[in-house]
Amino acid sequence: MSRPGIPGVRRWRSYINGPSTCASATSSTVALPGQNGSRRQSGDPALKVYSWNNRPKVNPEDYQFIAKENETLVKQPQAINGQQFIIERCRNCNIFLFDWCDTVTILDCTGCAIFVGPCKGSIFLRHCVDCTILVICQQFRTRDCRRLAAYLCCCTQPIIENTVGAKFACLQISYNGLEVTDQLKAAKLSPFNNNWSQVHDFTPNTDDILSSHNFSLIHDTLATAKVGLSDPESIGDVDLKANFDPCVSVIPYTMGVAPTNALHEDGEHCLVVIFAADYPQVSAVAFTKEIQNFHPSLILINSREISLSATDLQRILKTGVYADACKKGPVTILHYFGAEAIKICHKVSGSTVNQGSKQSAYVSNSKEFVQSQIENLWNLADMKMN
Incomplete structure (x- = not known):
């Protein structure tokens, strides 16, 4: 039994496939939709041009390092501009991507030190051994890797799977173009959303998922500087003023999951909320x-x-003074700990943030409520980010 015809299908196939595939075509000219079967004349209106017709052609080889050995490989700012990047089968290489990317895939690399600038999406490593990874990203994932050292500014929880001997630390980095108004802004990342220490192990080697022995945390402000990549000969010909010194890092050092001995008895907690201004x-x-x-x-x-509503802010801070300030954009929340933390933060706020407006920042006034404020704000932030 023959299949019933569908009106218009045969004619549309003729347009897609060309006259050679259409049994009824007797001319080398194919009618375009909207031209009533006639050949387009010079006086006819031009066909509509869509945005994707004007996209520049992309050469995949410009966005990959494959099968390199014992080389220093550098991509300068504006060399990637948000494209995907692939690093594969590299051995004993120093690789620097000083630009923002969409996603980065790192496969089957051994003995490499790899720096990746702001990555809007995910960094995925697989079958990598004895590598040092320094990245700023939305998501960080590894699978089937051994002995990795990861220095991160990661917006979400780093995820490892079938990975052993991994070490994690807070990335400290500064270079021309990274600043919050440039590459970080293009990748829609904030240096203040860093979950480097909140590692999730899909394949823990203990019954308690929170005490996996597959990874460890490095609580050292100078950890990145000790990697030894600050030598200008390792960075390339263009002076980007790349620096791994925590004193000049765009990314603040955070303790994250603090070890018990870091929180001494005479210390106090302090909450700082900085509201949006021009930047x-x-x-x-x-x-x-x-x-x-x-x-x-x-x-x-x-x-x-994060972005906060006036209602949420008033509920947590117990004041409506900052209701208008939180409407101007996202707010930055800082949780400090130390001796006289509240007093010091008030002093620094007055000299760096609150010079022009008393509503530019909130600093804890009392030890009594600060712990509940911090807990409520972080719970709200986790819900918004997830």
């Missing part, structure tokens, strides 16, 4: 640098950048 992250960076350089005894436990 809210710039104000927050200035605040954290001031603390880090002149009050190093204070520990930045965690930080977040």
Whole structure:
């Protein structure tokens, strides 16, 4: 039994496949839709041009390093511009991607040190051994890897699977173009959303998923500098002023999951909320640098950048003074710990953030409520980010 014809299908196939595939075609000219079967004349209106017709052609070889050995490989700013990048089968290489990417895949690499600038999506490593990875990303994942050292600024929880001997630390980095108004902004990432220490192991080797022996955390502000990649000969011909010194890092050092001995008895918790201005992250960076350089005894436990409603803010802070300020954009939340933390944060806020407006930042006023404020804000931030 023959299949019933569908009106218009045969004619549409003729347009797609060309006259050679159409049994009824007797001419080399194919009618285009909207031209009533006639050949387009010079006076006819031009066909509509869509945005994808004007996209520049992409050469995949410009966005990959494959089968390289004993080389220093560098991509300068504006060399990637949000494209996907692949690093595969490299041995004993120093690789630097000083630009923002969409996603990065790293496969079957051994003995490599790899730096990746802001990555809008995910960094995925598979079958990598004895590699050092320094990345700023939305998501970090590994599978079937051994002996990795990962220095991260990661917006979500790092995820490992069938991975052993991994070490994680907070990335410290600064270079021309990385600043919060440039590459980080293009990749829609914030240096204050860093979950480097919240590692999730899909294949833990203990019954308790929270005590997996497959990875460990490095709580050292100088961890990145000790990698030894600050030698200009390892970075390339263009001076990007790349620096792994925590004192100049765009990414603040956070303790994350703090070890017990880091929280001494005479310390106190302090909550700082910095509200949006023209460049809210710039104000927050200035605040954290001031603390880090002149009050190093204070520990930045965690930080977040989220949008808050006036209702949520009033419920948590027990004041409506900042209702209008939170409507201007995302706020930056900082959780400090140390001796006289509240007093010091008030002082630094007055010199770096609150010069023009008393509503530019909130700093805890009392030890009594700060713990509940921090807990409520972080619970809200986790819900918004997940």
